Amino acid sequence: MTRDGALRPAVVVVGGSRGIGRAIAKVAAREHAVVVLVARSPDGLAAAATDVKEAGGEPLTFELxxxxxxASARLQDFLAANDLVCDVLVNSAGYGLRGAATTLARDDQLGIIDLNIRALSDMTLRFLPGMVARGRGGVLNLGSIAGFTPGPGMAFYYASKAFVRSFSQALHQELRGTGVTVTCVAPGPVATEFLERSGADRAALFKILPKLDSHYVAERAWRGFKSGRRLVVPGISAKLVAVAATLLPSALLLPLIGRLQRRSGDPCLCGSGKTFKECCGNRHARRRPGTLTE
Ligand SMILES: NC(=O)c1ccc[n+]([C@@H]2O[C@H](COP(=O)([O-])OP(=O)(O)OC[C@H]3O[C@@H](n4cnc5c(N)ncnc54)[C@H](OP(=O)(O)O)[C@@H]3O)[C@@H](O)[C@H]2O)c1
Incomplete structure (x- = not known):
């Protein structure tokens, strides 16, 4: 609590234990902010807290x-117990899965909706009204260039990021004149654990595109957020992809993305248990709807 009894403002980084969230926490810490790092892994949180301290900020960690x-109610209670309010919310937690929707585990795919969409919305709705009442602060949401197009081969992930982009931009407009801002940052591939965990690193698409450094993305994201930008697309290659995804006809774009995200070793869609290459190869693409046999 400050000397006059007011609660202290904090930058709350959800998904702050590694990757882009951890890098954003470090950038925010340079402004001597109280930075609350939120994630599950105690080791990751401790390492990120050290970064924040070294950068000049005051770290607090919350395992969640x-x-x-x-989750959001527990985070709010934690902040209140430490005499803090959420002044800036960074929603960086998220995951993806590469593979055809019919071959990936159902629960794992639904988990993408729970984390990338539901948890992000829950956190935003929990803390945004307080920011509006105080007339300051804002939300920085991690979208992706994946949010600019449907993504065959990573269908749930791309759809979740389309939600993040749409939701963030709509809020940005709704909050005009309130002193509160909402920014969506939409990077292309970033060199973090995300790429390996999602399996995206094994797809041609992610091999072709250059991988950005998480600190570069964090700097761009923070600067864009501070200047009240609605959308930040860091890096030239990501900007080009975003423009191409908007301009190219779906009939061209979707087969291209599908092909670049599939590997010949992927399980076949027909459920044979064989790989795509060993089994149906390219025949699915040529079958007409409703045709059961060749
Ligand atoms: N890397 C890329 O190529 C890339 C590109 C564009 C957009 N993005 C987006 O950027 C965001 C950050 O990605 P990243 O690359 O930094 O990924 P990352 O290195 O895998 O980090 C993900 C963060 O989310 C946290 N997290 C995951 N599940 C959680 C849960 N159930 N509860 C609490 N925390 C959870 C992780 O912490 P714990 O495991 O400790 O809980 C970690 O701090 C994501 O939304 C991602 O979709 C990434």
Whole structure:
């Protein structure tokens, strides 16, 4: 609490234990902010807290599984117990899965909706009204260039990021004149654990595109957020992809993305248990709807 009894403003980084969230926390810490790092892994949180301290900020860590239904309420209680209010919310937690939707585990795919969409929305709705009442602060949401197009081969992930972009931009407009801002940052591939965990690193698309450094993305994201930008697309290659995804006809774009995100070793869509190459190869693409046999 400050000397006059007011609660202290904090930058809350959800998904701050590694990757882009951890890098954004470090950038925010340069402004001597109180930075609350939120994630599940104690080791990751401790390492990120050291970064924040070294950069001049005051770190606090909170272990939280965002998939818990009461996650945002628990975070709010934690802040209140430490005499803090959420002044800036960074929603960086998220995951993706590469593979055809019919071959990936159902629960893992639904988890993408729970984390990338539901938890992000829950956190935003929990803390945004307080920011509006105080007339300051804002939300920085991690979208992706994946949010500019449907993504065959990573269908749930691309769809979740389309939600983040749409939701963030709509809020940005709604909040005009309130002193509160919402920014969506939409990077292309970034060199973090995300790429390996999602399996995206094995797809041609992610091999072709250059991988950005998480600190570069964090700097761009923070600067864009501070200047009240609605959307930040860091790097030239990501900007080109975003423009191409907007301009190219779907009939061209979707087969291209599908092909670049599939590997011949992927399981076949027909459920034979064989790989795509060993089994149906390219025949699915040529079959007409409703045709059961060749
Ligand atoms: N890397 C890329 O190529 C890339 C490109 C564009 C957009 N993005 C987006 O940027 C964001 C950050 O990605 P990243 O590359 O930094 O990924 P990352 O290195 O895998 O980090 C993900 C963060 O989310 C946290 N997290 C995951 N599940 C959680 C849960 N259930 N509860 C609490 N925390 C959870 C992780 O912490 P714990 O595991 O400790 O809980 C970690 O701090 C994501 O939304 C991603 O979609 C990434």
């Amino acid at each position: 599984d965002l998939l818990a239904v009461d």
